[in-house]
Amino acid sequence: MPTSVTLSDVAREAGVSLATASRAINGSANRTVRADLRERVLAAAERLRYTPDANAQAMARGRTTSVGLVVHDITDPYFSSIAAGVTGAADAAALQVTLTSTQHQPEREVELVRLLQRQRARAVVVAGGRHDDDAVNDAMRAALADYVAAGGSAALVGQPVLGVDTVVVENAAGAAALARALHGLGYRRPAVLGGPPTHLTARERRDAFTDAFAALGAPVDPAHVLPGDFTHEGGEAAMRELLAVGADVDVVFAVNDVMALGALAAARDLGVRVPQDVALAGFDDILTLRDVVPPLTTVRVPLVDVGRLATELALEDHEGEPRVRPVPTEVVLRASTPARTA
Amino acid sequence: MPTSVTLSDVAREAGVSLATASRAINGSANRTVRADLRERVLAAAERLRYTPDANAQAMARGRTTSVGLVVHDITDPYFSSIAAGVTGAADAAALQVTLTSTQHQPEREVELVRLLQRQRARAVVVAGGRHDDDAVNDAMRAALADYVAAGGSAALVGQPVLGVDTVVVENAAGAAALARALHGLGYRRPAVLGGPPTHLTARERRDAFTDAFAALGAPVDPAHVLPGDFTHEGGEAAMRELLAVGADVDVVFAVNDVMALGALAAARDLGVRVPQDVALAGFDDILTLRDVVPPLTTVRVPLVDVGRLATELALEDHEGEPRVRPVPTEVVLRASTPARTA
C-alpha cells in the first residue's frame, strides 16, 4: 500500500500533535480530547481520507484483531457451516477471520498453525477431527503448545487430545442413539461405511454404532464394516464395494453425511433403491440434505454453533486445564429409514 | 501475544547484530551471510523457538501478505467454491485469505472493503454480483477507489461497473444457449424464477433467457416471470407462487441453482413431479447438484476457476483501464429437462 495517509499527516493537517490525533480518532480509554480539537482532527482525517492501519495499531497495542481458522476443504458443507459460525463469532467480537485450508492433507495442519502464529492471530480454531497418528498429533500438539506459550489461544473441534480447549461433539451418544432408533424401526442387518480407520470421529461413530447394535442382539457382521475416505468419493466407493459383494444388509450407516451422499449416488447408479432395497443414514445433518431425495436420516450436529462455540472458547481467556465443551447431538429420522414392516 | 521471542533475542543469543540475524533468517535479497554465522543464528532461533512476526515484517516491508475476500454467505455452495479458488490462488502466492461475510446484506460490502483496507490487504476479491442501486454502487465505487488509491488492488466477480478489474461470467450467452437448448428439446411454455429485480446477474440471465425464447417464436408470458430472493427460500417461494396459480408452463428456469433447488423442494412438496409435470433448469452447476434427483440441467460456471482468476487478476499489478476477464459458460443438459415427446 504505497501512498497511504498516516496519522501524522492528519495531525499536521489539523495542527495538533500525533498523540492528540490518535486520541481523537481512537477515543483512547479515559483520555478525552477537547471538542473543538476533536472536530478539527476528524475533519482533517475526513479531508485526507485517512484510514487507520490495523497492522500498525496491532503492533503498538501488542495484539492483532484476527482469528485463524483451519479447515480441510471449505467447499465441504460441514466445514463451510462451521466457518459461518466462526466468522459470526469473530464478527461479534470485532475480529477478522483468516481462512486456511489443508486441501485434505491433515499433516498440513501443523504448518497452518505455525503460519497463523506468525500472523499473531489472537486465536486459532482447528476444525478437522484428530487422527490416531502419534507423529502428526505430537507435531500438532507441539505447534499448539508453542502458539499458546507465545500468548495465543487455540480451540479444537474434535477430540481433546492436543492440550487445548476442545468442542467435543457427542459422536458416540449420537451414533448409539441412531443405532437404537434403527433397531426400534426393525432393522437387524446393518452395515457401516466407517471412514478412515485412523480418524477418531469416524471411529467413535462407527464403534458406538456397532456396539449399540451388538448390545441389542443384532451384531454387525465385521465384513459389513467398510473403511474409506471421509469424502463423497469415499462413501461412493465403499458403498459400491458393499453392494458389489451382494451383502445381506437392510440399513447402511455412513459415518458422515457427505459419505452418505456418495453412498446414495452409488446405490442409484447400481439400481439399488433407497430405502426400498436398503435404508441409509448419515451423520452431521449438513445443509445439503434439504435437497436430497429421499430425505436422509442423520444425527444432527449444530455445526454453526460448533464454529461459534469453538471461537468463543478460544477467545475467552482462561487459565489452567484445557476445557471441554460438549455439544449434544440429536437423531433425526427421515424417509431414508422407514419402519420395516417385514 | 504477550511473551514472544523477538529477533533481537535471537541476535543476542547468537552473538550477532540484529541486522545479521534478520539476513540469516530471512535471506535478504542478494545480501549473504557467512555460513558459520548463519548456522549460529538458525540454531539460536531454533533453541529459542523464534517465530517471525508477520505483522512487523509487513510494517517494515510496507506490504502485508493478506488478501481479502467478501462473500454474502460462506455456506452457499456458490461462494464456498469461489472461496476455494481464492484460497488456492492465495496459497500459491504465499498469501493468506481474510474471509468476510455480509450475511446477505449487500450494503455491508462497503464497510467490509473499508475494513480490509484498514487491514492493508494487498488485494480484495468481492464475490457477490452487483445490484442496480446507484446509492450502493456509488458508495462501493468510492470505497474501492479509495482502496486502490491507497495502493490496494481489487477484483470483482460480476459486472464491470465499479472501476476495478472484473471477472465477468457470460451469463447472457449461457442463458440464451440454455433457452435454445430447451427449445430444441421441445419446450414452448417457459417460466422464469428471476431472482431480485435489481440483481444484475439475475437480470442478465433472466432477460437473455426470455429474449432467446422470444426470438424462437415462443415468448415467455410476462406473468410467468417471477421475482424472488437469490436464495433457496426465494426459489421455493417463487415456485410455490407459480404452481399455486396453476400456470401453464412446461419448463421452469431458475436463475441460479440454489433457487432451482428451492423450486424443486416446492414442487416436491406440492406433489408436482419434475420433470414429468414440469421440467426445471438452473444456473451455476454448484457442487450440491451431484446429489440431487433428478439431475438438474444447468449452465456450468467454473466457480473455483472464477475465484482463482479474480485473485490472480487482483494480484497482477497493472496500470490503466480496469480489465475484464470473461469466463465462458456451458449448458449441461440433465434429466430434469428431457426431450419432450408430446
Next chain:
DNA sequence: TTGTACGCGTTATCAA
C-alpha cells in the same frame, strides 16, 4: 487537556 518521546518487531540504508 496536550505534547514529547519511546516502544512494538522487523527491514533496509549506509558506513565501516
Next chain:
DNA sequence: TTGATAACGCGTACAA
C-alpha cells in the same frame, strides 16, 4: 560481510 540506526504507523507512559 557485518553492524549501527533510521524508518514503518501507531499507542501510550510521562511530563508539561
